[in-house]
Amino acid sequence: MTESAPVVLRSAANPTVRHLIRLRDNRYRRKSERVIVDGWRETAQAIESGMKICGYYVSESDADIDSANEDPAVARVRKHPAAAGKRMLASDAIMEKIGYGDSVRGVVAEFQRPDWGLDRLKLPESPLILVLDKIEKPGNIGAVFRCADAAGVDAVLLSDCQDRFNPNAIRSSLGAIFRVPNASGSQEQIADFLTAENFHVLAARVESSTPFWSVPWAGRVAIVLGSEADGLGDRWQTILDGQGKQQKIDGVRIPMAGKVDSLNISVSAAVITFEAIRQRTNV
Numbered sequence: 001m002t003e004s005a006p007v008v009l010r011s012a013a014n015p016t017v018r019h020l021i022r023l024r025d026n027r028y029r030r031k032s033e034r035v036i037v038d039g040w041r042e043t044a045q046a047i048e049s050g051m052k053i054c055g056y057y058v059s060e061s062d063a064d065i066d067s068a069n070e071d072p073a074v075a076r077v078r079k080h081p082a083a084a085g086k087r088m089l090a091s092d093a094i095m096e097k098i099g100y101g102d103s104v105r106g107v108v109a110e111f112q113r114p115d116w117g118l119d120r121l122k123l124p125e126s127p128l129i130l131v132l133d134k135i136e137k138p139g140n141i142g143a144v145f146r147c148a149d150a151a152g153v154d155a156v157l158l159s160d161c162q163d164r165f166n167p168n169a170i171r172s173s174l175g176a177i178f179r180v181p182n183a184s185g186s187q188e189q190i191a192d193f194l195t196a197e198n199f200h201v202l203a204a205r206v207e208s209s210t211p212f213w214s215v216p217w218a219g220r221v222a223i224v225l226g227s228e229a230d231g232l233g234d235r236w237q238t239i240l241d242g243q244g245k246q247q248k249i250d251g252v253r254i255p256m257a258g259k260v261d262s263l264n265i266s267v268s269a270a271v272i273t274f275e276a277i278r279q280r281t282n283v
Contacts, residue, residue: 142172
C-alpha cells in the first residue's frame with residue numbers, strides 16, 4: 001500500500017488560508033489571541049521561548065530540503081518536539097498571500113498569544129530595564145528589542161505602546177522579542193510595578209541638563225524613553241516612592257552637537273544602555 005501524498009494548501013478560499021490572511025489584521029489577531037511569525041530564525045526563537053505553536057507552513061517546493069544542507073534555524077524548528085506534526089505545505093502562491101511583506105521568508109508560523117504579564121517577569125537582583133512609552137511604530141519597537149538584546153538589558157516594558165507582537169515589530173527585532181523578557185501595560189500599571197520592585201527610575205528628556213553618562217547606573221534601574229516625535233511630554237514626571245509619596249523622576253539627556261535635537265528611539269536606547277552596561281560592568 002503506497003503512502004498518500006501530503007495535503008497542500010492551494011486555494012485562497014480554504015478556511016485555514018483565510019484565517020492566516022486575516023491574522024495580518026491587528027484587530028483580528030488580538031481577538032483571536034494569536035501571533036503570526038515569518039522566518040525560520042524568528043519561528044525557532046518563538047518555539048524556544050515556550051510559546052505554543054499552532055502550526056507552521058512551508059512551500060511545497062521546499063518540502064524535501066536535504067537535511068545535510070539544512071539551515072540551522074530550519075533544523076531547530078523541524079527537530080523541536082513542540083513542532084512535531086505541526087507542519088503543513090502550501091503552494092508558492094498561497095505562501096505569498098499568507099507571508100508578511102514583499103518576500104516570503106521560508107516559513108509562516110501561527111502561535112497562541114503568550115500571557116507575558118508584569119507578574120510573570122523574572123528579573124535578576126540588580127536589573128537594568130527599558131521602559132518604552134507610547135511608541136506607535138512597530139518597526140521602532142522591534143529595533144529597540146534588538147538593541148536591548150545586544151546590550152544585555154534584563155527586560156523591556158511597554159507603556160501604552162503598539163502591540164509588540166505586530167509582524168513588523170517581530171521582523172525588525174530579528175526575533176529578540178522572543179528572547180528579551182518583556183511585558184506591556186498602562187503607564188499606571190508599569191509605574192506601580194517599578195515602585196513595588198524598588199526601581200530607581202530615570203527618564204530620557206531633551207530638556208534635561210544632565211548628560212546620561214554622568215548619573216550612576218548601578219543597582220535596580222529603569223530608563224524611560226518616549227517617541228522621537230513627541231518625547232515624554234508631561235508623562236513620567238513623578239512616581240510614587242515606597243512610602244506612597246510622589247517623587248520627581250530625574251531626567252537625563254543625550255547631548256547633541258549638531259542641529260538635530262532628537263534621535264530615533266532605537267539609537268537612543270542603544271547609546272544609553274551600552275553606557276549603562278559599561279558602568280555596571282566597570283569596563
